[in-house]
Amino acid sequence: MATSCSNSSTGPDPDPGATTGALKVDITTTGSGTDDDGYEVVLEDQSVSVETNGSATFDDLDEGTYNITINGLGSGCSVDGENPISAQITAGETTNANFEVICEQFSAEGIIAFSQTVDQQLEIFTVKPDGTELQQLTNFSLQDQYPVISPDGKKIVFSRQDKDSPTVDNDIWVMNIDGSNAIKLTDNTVDDKRPSWSPDGSQIVFESGKNSFSIYVMDADGSNQTQLTDDEGQDHSASWSADNKIAFVSDRQGDSSADIYQMDADGSNAAILISAESDNGINLSNPAWSPDGSQIVYQGFASGGSPRIFLADAEGSNIQMIEPDGNNNDARQPSWSPDGNYITFLELANSENSDAIWIIEPDGLNAIRLTDNEANRLGFPRWGIEAN
Known part of the structure; x- marks a missing residue:
């Protein structure tokens, strides 16, 4: 040793x-x-x-x-x-x-969807967790982002800034895992973004609004759109857990920061799960439940000012900052592997490197860089299963 x-x-x-x-x-x-x-x-x-x-x-x-x-x-x-x-x-x-x-032999399974700029526009890509088989799925000429793979691995729901929309707002779209058959699910003349699947794939939760965002839910075909939160603050970044809880981010406390809240799937019993403070991170965002619902990862700003990844138990206790064993000064937008053994995250470019998708073990060990493209910006990695 x-x-x-x-x-x-x-x-x-x-x-x-x-x-x-x-x-x-x-x-x-x-x-x-x-x-x-x-x-x-x-x-x-x-x-x-x-x-x-x-x-x-x-x-x-x-x-x-x-x-x-x-x-x-x-x-x-x-x-x-x-x-x-x-x-x-x-x-x-x-x-x-x-x-x-x-x-030890590396054996992460599944596929990671993310956004990458092509000719200064965001498009959806997928890559294997070993960094191979990079594929571009969309070519829309505006902005495709926030991709999330369905629980059965057959579809991707995402946000698209529609070039044909007179207001150029974001809508929620869904497509097959290979990028085919893209279908618009929302058309609300406001921004609809950051979708997340229910555990059984029958519903999609998302944020919607013009100047102030609320959390909505709809069936997987876009029908039955229902508002779950109605607060003066900004409610966004919803994530659905295996035991049918929804985590989301809100600044409704009015203290110029953002906390992570939890509510039932029907919008009831909303309460703070993790408060923004020095040990937990400041201005929290991007919560993501582990596949078994026992833990949650999220992004928060550390005391030094850099965005970092934090890990907590499902009840919001035992919070710890994940510190990659590489030289990563910036870590954000975490997502779990389907088996719960790894976390993928985004590192934004600084003066010495480029945007990159990484994977890491929950204890902070074995950080692996999957992408290496200095010309493009990356974002919103989300890990999912591969359909049989």
Whole structure:
């Protein structure tokens, strides 16, 4: 396992006149999986690429304590022990540090739908959870976004800004999983966005409004549209749980932030599930229930100002921030894998990288980047099953 370093000398006896020391980092990889492209070993502001069973040496280090981190872990790989670890450098000596990495065979199933810009317009795409079989499903010339795969894996419901609409508002549409047979479900001359399927696929919940949004529900064919919330605040980002609860986001408290609420499927018994505060995240959004309904993930702004992913029990307790083991400064719009073993999320571009879809384990380990396209903007990844 990875352990903190103790000073040990290799090679000739220490030079009593030396003013700097060295660090040798050894990596051993075991398990049924592989990580073909190796890892990155980071020592303060230095980094070195290392093979899966290899080593890196850092010379001319001033005496003192240094932090060592291993990054670039592939699918199913994790460090057995602490990461980062610390090393005490002594002048004239070489300090040894060891990491043990365990790689298990990656076996995430299903398919991820998301939006990506094409010629500056958002279109719907799908990709396998290993990053393969990227497919463009729409080519509409305006905005297609918020795709959600149906519980049976056969359809995708999404929001479309209709080029033929005189008000250019968003409507809810549905199409086959291959992008064919797109059908408009709403035509309300207001913005209808962020749809979510009921657990049995018979209904769709969504947000609707012009200046103030409320939560609505309708049958899967667009009929029987019914308003569930009616508040002066903004109610949006609804998500349906396996036990027939609906989580949504609202700023109805009037405190310039947004909390996560929960209500019954008929709109009754609405109450705060998670309050926006420093430990829970600020200005909460994008809640998503785990497949078994026992947990919920959501987006919140951390105390440092960056959007992060938070995980809580279904009752809103035991809240913890998920910190990916890569160098991700921004994490938002989470969604669960169908088996509940992984979470996909979006990382928006900063000055050093591009928009990207990632997957990660709920404990924050094994962050894997699925997309690598610097030219386009991405958004709203949602994981679903593949139809038989």
